[in-house]
Amino acid sequence: xxxxxxxxxxxxxxxxxxLPGLSLRVPRRAVVGLLGPSGCGKSTLMRSIVGVQxxxxxxVDVLGLPAGxxxxxxxxxxxxxxxxxxxxxxVAENLAYxxxxxxxxxxxxxxxxxxxxxxVDLTGHxxxxxxxxxxxxxxxxxxxxxxxxxxxxxxxxxxxxGLDPVLRRDLWNLFHRLAEGGATLLVSSHVMDEAVRxxxxxxxxxxRLVADDPLPALLERTGATxxxxxxxxxxxxxxxxxxx
Amino acid sequence: MSPRLTLLTAGRVLRQVRxxxxxxxxxxxxxxxxxxxxxxxxxxxxxxxxxxxxxxxxFPFLVMFLVTSITTLxxxxxxxxxxxxxxxxxxxDLVAGYAVAFGALAAVQALLAGAFALYVVDLNVAGPAWxxxxxxxxxxxxxxxxxxxLSAFAATEFQAVQFLPAFVLPQFLxxxxxxxxDRLPRALELASDVMPLSYAVDAMRTITTDAGATADVLRDMxxxxxxxxxxxxxxxxxxxxxxA
Numbered sequence: 338x339x340x341x342x343x344x345x346x347x348x349x350x351x352x353x354x355x356l357p358g359l360s361l362r363v364p365r366r367a368v369v370g371l372l373g374p375s376g377c378g379k380s381t382l383m384r385s386i387v388g389v390q391x392x393x394x395x396x397v398d399v400l401g402l403p404a405g406x407x408x409x410x411x412x413x414x415x416x417x418x419x420x421x422x423x424x425x426x427x428v429a430e431n432l433a434y435x436x437x438x439x440x441x442x443x444x445x446x447x448x449x450x451x452x453x454x455x456x457v458d459l460t461g462h463x464x465x466x467x468x469x470x471x472x473x474x475x476x477x478x479x480x481x482x483x484x485x486x487x488x489x490x491x492x493x494x495x496x497x498x499g500l501d502p503v504l505r506r507d508l509w510n511l512f513h514r515l516a517e518g519g520a521t522l523l524v525s526s527h528v529m530d531e532a533v534r535x536x537x538x539x540x541x542x543x544x545r546l547v548a549d550d551p552l553p554a555l556l557e558r559t560g561a562t563x564x565x566x567x568x569x570x571x572x573x574x575x576x577x578x579x580x581x
Numbered sequence: 582m583s584p585r586l587t588l589l590t591a592g593r594v595l596r597q598v599r600x601x602x603x604x605x606x607x608x609x610x611x612x613x614x615x616x617x618x619x620x621x622x623x624x625x626x627x628x629x630x631x632x633x634x635x636x637x638x639x640f641p642f643l644v645m646f647l648v649t650s651i652t653t654l655x656x657x658x659x660x661x662x663x664x665x666x667x668x669x670x671x672x673x674d675l676v677a678g679y680a681v682a683f684g685a686l687a688a689v690q691a692l693l694a695g696a697f698a699l700y701v702v703d704l705n706v707a708g709p710a711w712x713x714x715x716x717x718x719x720x721x722x723x724x725x726x727x728x729x730x731l732s733a734f735a736a737t738e739f740q741a742v743q744f745l746p747a748f749v750l751p752q753f754l755x756x757x758x759x760x761x762x763d764r765l766p767r768a769l770e771l772a773s774d775v776m777p778l779s780y781a782v783d784a785m786r787t788i789t790t791d792a793g794a795t796a797d798v799l800r801d802m803x804x805x806x807x808x809x810x811x812x813x814x815x816x817x818x819x820x821x822x823x824x825a
Binding site for chain 2: 389390425437466
């Protein structure tokens with residue numbers, strides 16, 4: 338069974354039809370990249386999957402249940418586009434609060450915090466106030482807050498955008514380790530280069546899905562040499578693009 | 582609603598405040614300073630004993646209103662609210678958590694300001710001192726409840742701050758301090774009847790002049806508490822898990 342099944346999802350925001358009827362599937366135990374330019378509806382889709390977006394038609398099923406169902410809330414981890422943790426708390430206080438809210442039993446919160454600190458490589462900063470951290474550390478705290486309680490599905494909205502190359506590589510390695518451990522990850526990015534890091538790609542353009550392939554299949558189908566080229570060939574019918 | 586999640590959230594909010602010593606100091610010191618200033622202005626006149634108690638009900642109310650509305654607005658703007666709503670945390674757990682945390686702060690603040698007024702600058706009232714303190718605490722809790730409710734309607738800090746002149750100052754004008762409520766034009770008197778601050782100030786005025794009217798004061802307090810509970814319930818009902 339797929340981790341996410343979206344069927345003819347329609348979302349209108351501010352009078353604009355952001356998702357006109359989107360259908361897609363995300364397989365389990367994989368790192369799936371949701372790629373597309375800014376404003377193409379990636380965040381709206383992710384908000385729909387975690388159940389905080391008002392929708393206007395269609396269905397979203399997550400782990401076999403309707404998205405946003407109470408029973409799903411401790412099984413899905415969500416990282417918003419801008420880091421969303423409490424800047425006036427320490428790293429460990431943030432993780433402990435989110436762990437407890439997610440349902441980690443009181444006696445196990447401490448070891449869960451230690452485990453996640455290790456995962457996001459912030460053990461040395463556990464007692465630091467989040468407001469004093471660097472941008473990369475800040476976004477890793479936000480990621481860590483979604484990893485507590487070992488959710489089965491992780492929905493990560495541009496978790497690597499704006500980070501330095503070393504940190505980006507480390508995070509993608511972490512995503513694959515989590516997938517090997519049984520998790521499903523849906524990771525969005527508007528940087529097409531990140532395609533090489535994903536097991537499977539969902540390419541979005543103006544609220545529609547234009548590709549759903551592993552990278553090699555996508556390149557073969559479009560005749561392009563990289564994901565960016567493939568995307569451009571898919572969204573610009575032959576002849577309308579600028580000649581190479 | 583889960584008592585565990587409510588207390589967890591209250592603990593987290595208090596931890597945030599604890600990391601901000603200047604805010605804590607302001608919360609404790611400002612109402613005391615204002616009471617001291619008031620006593621000094623009216624030194625050697627009976628005026629302080631007349632308006633001291635009503636204003637003791639007002640100062641913590643104002644401070645707690647502002648602090649609560651700004652803090653809850655920050656939760657909304659930082660993205661942590663969106664994350665929390667995707668987790669197994671009830672809307673009522675969140676709002677009640679805030680109410681418990683700020684209610685506790687309100688109690689400490691009002692008790693200190695009341696004790697300062699009674700024992701440092703020698704406020705004399707006809708009613709019992711304990712009742713004065715109870716009313717001060719309940720009024721401060723009302724400020725918290727109003728802040729919790731109204732912050733749901735503010736999209737920015739600019740708006741939240743303007744809710745003070747918009748929703749609190751009219752209550753101040755009509756609460757009976759400037760013109761006794763029964764001498765207001767009829768329409769305004771009716772309006773003041775449905776404003777919670779009117780009952781808060783009525784109680785303080787009764788304590789000021791009447792030694793044997795404890796029952797009246799407690800009835801007014803009952804009304805204020807009902808308002809506070811209704812505002813908190815409305816605050817949690819207006820919170821939407823799914824937003825546009």
